[in-house]
């Protein structure tokens with residue numbers, strides 16, 4: 052029997068108070084996520100249980116118990132306090148998937164800081180944009196990424212400290228602190244910041260169509276939704292070995308790669324290495340993974356490798372498989388059933404929702420290709436894009452809307468109330484995705500309602516790419532759109548009009564691609580560049596990305612006036 056039991060019965064009975072009671076949230080006036088992810092698990096007698104088994108790319112492994120997480124996160128909280136950082140200060144974690152990333156995340160929350168996770172592959176422009184916006188006070192990082200941080204430091208007057216977790220005795224510059232989690236004096240007890248349920252906790256940047264990336268601000272009570280969805284959707288149980296393949300630079304890697312599993316006292320495993328089917332299967336076999344939360348791009352890569360590597364490994368420990376981030380094709384669900392004897396269960400949510408809002412639940416009939424049904428406690432609908440009224444007709448496509456009020460919903464876009472307000476209409480939060488609902492209440496994803504590019508499950512904003520492209524000496528104007536890709540769903544394609552004096556060439560193409568990879572990230576790098584004489588524009592001069600995109604997807608362009616959305 053799964054944790055959720057009967058979906059229908061849960062929907063009928065559910066209220067968020069029950070989820071609070073289940074977690075003991077607020078007992079003795081305690082609301083801090085950091086406490087619930089470490090101290091509370093130890094208080095319940097599970098201090099010696101493994102919290103994290105980590106494996107690096109060389110195969111080296113390290114293990115940390117919940118008591119280790121408790122103590123080491125105390126050490127992080129202490130050093131942060133000693134530097135003068137306070138409740139509400141933004142503290143960025145900018146590391147590969149090393150143990151310090153997971154444990155400092157808990158430590159920052161314990162001292163009341165707002166954790167700002169940034170993907171370690173981000174380049175200097177991507178970093179500056181997000182650190183400037185958040186007025187980040189400190190960064191926790193490693194030597195590997197210190198060069199990038201040093202090069203942008205002078206542009207960030209608010210940044211007081213850079214804490215380097217692997218500096219050893221190496222010389223550091225002013226404002227940099229060497230701090231080794233394992234060598235620092237052990238701090239058995241600290242005063243955990245006495246935050247309330249509405250105190251900000253995590254700030255995740257996400258891309259939109261226009262403007263800079265936006266910081267979705269979450270609060271400590273988000274844990275109530277993250278814990279219950281981990282239990283009911285991911286179906287985690289006390290003896291599980293849980294593997295979330297997402298990087299904590301993205302929301303899946305924090306909501307379900309740190310908070311959800313640890314709030315439930317679950318052992319999780321982390322592989323800090325690149326992808327290969329054999330490596331992944333060997334990892335599952337070695338660590339006896341039981342619950343696996345991954346993404347369609349990874350599943351498609353595994354499908355490409357076929358059944359042979361599957362047959363070489365013992366994957367019989369796998370009990371429950373879940374996917375997120377992009378549409379999960381029906382073929383992938385059917386293939387996983389053949390390969391692993393278990394279907395992947397699709398789940399849908401966003402940085403802004405903070406936790407899973409629509410999903411296929413264990414024990415419920417899966418319809419391959421459908422995202423499933425709303426989580427109990429979430430009121431969802433598909434809305435008419437003009438009136439924002441729920442569409443009653445089965446199968447009609449509209450905008451996914453959610454009734455505000457669940458605990459993990461973002462509370463604001465950092466310093467950007469205007470954009471935040473635009474996400475709400477007629478009492479609904481508008482996700483920005485299109486879907487239909489069938490006669491049994493299952494949601495069928497159709498596509499995004501904006502120009503954001505979803506590549507391998509990661510959202511990339513065209514504006515950010517276009518702004519960076521304009522900094523390249525050869526580029527006069529540009530447009531970035533998503534083009535279909537059999538593995539990554541979409542990849543970035545850039546249309547570029549060159550400045551006079553520049554000649555189209557393969558060398559220039561490579562140079563521009565590398566420029567974006569370094570300045571932003573490998574994900575944002577255009578996989579294809581098409582040089583054009585000029586770009587299609589609306590009467591008011593706005594570049595018509597949708598026209599370019601439609602061509603890439605072989606879609607009907609139709610009435611161009613509808614594309615001129617300005």
Ligand code: PRX
Nearest residue numbers: 303375376377378398399400401402496510
């Ligand atoms: O477009 C939807 C897509 O990813 C977007 C959210 O991305 P992000 O905020 O980066 O969070 C990703 C992980 C939660 C959504 O607006 N998306 C997410 N899950 C699915 C999906 N598209 C189709 N099917 C899904 N299951």
